[in-house]
Amino acid sequence: MSHNHKEDIYTLTENRLIAKNTYRTVFEGYTGHITKPGQFVNIKVEGQFLRRPISVCDYNENNMVLIYKIIGQGTKAMSEAMPGTRFDILTGLGNGYTIRGNKPLLIGGGVGVPPIYCLAKALASDNIKASVIIGFNSVEEVFYYDEFKALGCNVIVTTADGSMGLKGFVTDAIDRFEYDYFYTCGPEPMLKAVYNKTVTEGQLSFEERMGCGFGACMGCSCETKYGSKRICLVGPVLEKNEVIW
């Protein structure tokens, strides 16, 4: 397969449990199609018909890091794959985050944290130190706190049960920061709460069940103030000012 193809074969080189039911996986292969934080890849998993969309958490020239939680059969099968296993993956999907603002606030919930890390890293390389709120149910689920710290971010962890950081939801931490723009990714109820709580413009990354992941099937359409948009193609990131709840 030539690198003109967004579809390519990747070799799993690491697959590690980093938090409760949460795995960090490294794939080796061509990453030239990944151009922006917030983009995702779509993975063919043995035994499943549809691919599984997972956000890019980190990448360099030859490797990409994904972090995922076991939800059903597909992510279960991924978690059981041994290093050396080869996967058919479509990369560089979606439009990702567009960088704006000088004092950004990044807010990630659960497995919405990985794309937020990718963004924080991109901001750091532009010398923008982001403020970050990452929220989980409980301390066993927390991951990447140290990694955000290492980027120089100002990080607050929230846990619903108070077992680490601030007790409560990510929205309970928003007022602790001064920010001129926000970026968020997480479960839909969280996105909505963030939307309501934030006082600036910002970008929200959505999840939707996908057929193709590259704009062909209209499976992931979403009504916005500017007409219907495909989450997989135009998103997964939408601007706050276009979202309709």
Add this chain to the structure above:
Amino acid sequence: MSHNHKEDIYTLTENRLIAKNTYRTVFEGYTGHITKPGQFVNIKVEGQFLRRPISVCDYNENNMVLIYKIIGQGTKAMSEAMPGTRFDILTGLGNGYTIRGNKPLLIGGGVGVPPIYCLAKALASDNIKASVIIGFNSVEEVFYYDEFKALGCNVIVTTADGSMGLKGFVTDAIDRFEYDYFYTCGPEPMLKAVYNKTVTEGQLSFEERMGCGFGACMGCSCETKYGSKRICLVGPVLEKNEVIW
């Protein structure tokens, strides 16, 4: 899984090309359900719904040898499996050959040869030296000639194109032997030719597309002079005198 189960997990320890498109595979695991030559096993292959029936070619306490030809997706997938791969296999299926006669003639064609080898070995351990005819299309397809020799059998190879042994079909060699009973396995046209050419009683091993392989679905029924029989349960071996063509 306990060994009461005919279904068990087996580890592939060897998978070797021994003739054109023909593989010899060794599985390690419990073989206590295999009791007679001519029995078969039914293998679950990743990505295929139904199991694939393959005759037992050889076995000892912890290993069984199967020989198969690539026909379609199932056998293709098997041929690509690496040592260490684990397979879900039902063993000890079918009734197999019942040993009779003192001067047996064994006739195998193509991938009908493996159960004939299993039988020759059982006869050898009863100190009966069998006469053996094995037929193939061409020399590249020939396998197990030396193995039959090593058992002390009197072996003739036939090839349709004359590239090894006698040019012609297995039936062209039958008259060269004196025998008081015959056993055969091979493609149906060959079985029919053997049936017509042989002058004694004997046993023929049949193939049929199978649903279950253990008698539950009636997929493999065959009309005999003594009523309908399930190839997978009562067969795959039938007595010459019950066969209806």
Add this chain to the structure above:
Amino acid sequence: MADTTVKLCGLLLDNPIIPASGTFGFGDEFKNYYDINILGSFVFKGTTKEPRFGNPTPRIAETPSGMLNSVGLQNPGIDAVIERELPRLARTYKKKIIANISGFSVDEFVYCCEKIDKCDIVGAIEVNISCPNVHNGGMAFGVSAANAANVTKAVKAVTTKPVFIKLSPNVTDIVEIAKACEAEGADGISLINTLVGMRINPRTRKPILANTFGGLSGPAVFPIALRMVYQVAHAVNLPVMGMGGVSTAEDVIEMMMAGATAVQIGAANLVNPYVCKEIIEGLSAVMESYKIKALEELKI
């Protein structure tokens, strides 16, 4: 341990797991594999008035996540079933079974139901008006609501046992047919039977099945089965035995949420003879993982 019992037309089943007709014979083969008394019940192979050899072979073909069969109701006939199979079965199996009756005319259904009505071991009768393998072109008796109603009425007149009518999925309007059965007194509905399908061998350029067409079953049909069970369970006031592609305890739960009171397992038995045992053993844990206390009221 979650409570796995269900009630089906007055029969109390230890669990809702019932091997489907044609995939469990008369229990003989499975009895060598495990103690079949753990089953909720089981449905025996489709039985007709006369003995039948069935269709010519090949009768089996593989499909993606499924299989085709064109067995064509091979069975020893109702008399041999009653004289030979059921007494033999009664020696090992101590629960009630479900009789599966097939036929080619209303009279034949009536004849068989009348006879089977006398058998103690039979707890309910499943009337298969939907076998796609015994008519030309695969069109079954039960694809018309009028036929379905006639058979229902006629068999109800000759038996006091609960009667389940087993419907064909090869129809435009499954609900109409189920309602017609309900109107004539059916005690329950079983669905789905197999979908008519075909495969061709590109090498020989001939259909793989000697009979050209066969019935598709296995996981491939699960979403269709689930939809039909949902539609019928919401349209009639009768218990539904749901089947079609069920192979795991999760599938059982999903089928019961669609509205099934009990769940039959077909093709999965052929691939894994222990599947019903494994489902029964795993059901309680799966129920707990979904916080289900009892199987009643799962219907959504």
Add this chain to the structure above:
Amino acid sequence: MADTTVKLCGLLLDNPIIPASGTFGFGDEFKNYYDINILGSFVFKGTTKEPRFGNPTPRIAETPSGMLNSVGLQNPGIDAVIERELPRLARTYKKKIIANISGFSVDEFVYCCEKIDKCDIVGAIEVNISCPNVHNGGMAFGVSAANAANVTKAVKAVTTKPVFIKLSPNVTDIVEIAKACEAEGADGISLINTLVGMRINPRTRKPILANTFGGLSGPAVFPIALRMVYQVAHAVNLPVMGMGGVSTAEDVIEMMMAGATAVQIGAANLVNPYVCKEIIEGLSAVMESYKIKALEELKI
């Protein structure tokens, strides 16, 4: 190199591979992936008189060897298609395409066909009377032979382009419906559209699709599609575009042996955007492996 050309109602196609409606948009996304001029042709997304957002999400669910969709004919409406999509497409795509027209009444079909008839790039019209996602309970317009005949007659009166009627597999008698279309002058038959199915999320105890039901497609339905193509191709004297679960060059051959003149690829495009390219590139070798010289006369 074996000859892969086929003739379809006067159109000479370089090969029989045609992406199916709803899985290839208006070619936009795929044009970034490969030169879509290699395709035999392609069918654009089902288009209606008015723009439609379609059904609420989730619209997609996974099934064993297949998928459910309840997209519900999202499209910008016939006027926007003619004014915006087709001219843009014509800049890259130099062959004839097939227009897919959907509707909710005979009038709507007529309106759209009359308009699309004027478009040069359109080589044939596929009239989709079978979408299961736009009516309550999933019952489509095209499940009755009378409706199918009416639509056929009405659209034939307003276009000179070849008209393919796209049929629903959710029917008791597909042959009857195909014959009704033939009698009213259809130039060809397309089949199958999706089968109505459903999945439930056991955690939420709700149907996965917001619309409850969706259309099943993918390899799971291949044996059903093959059977229906075989039945229809042997009952009518019209070319058939066969589809349903085709994902490999081998599947294409099998579908053509069943009687299809051309073969559409649907769900497989979604899983592998390069699938049509791979099939086209591999077709000739597969033909040679089966000793097929030309694709005509493959029908068995």
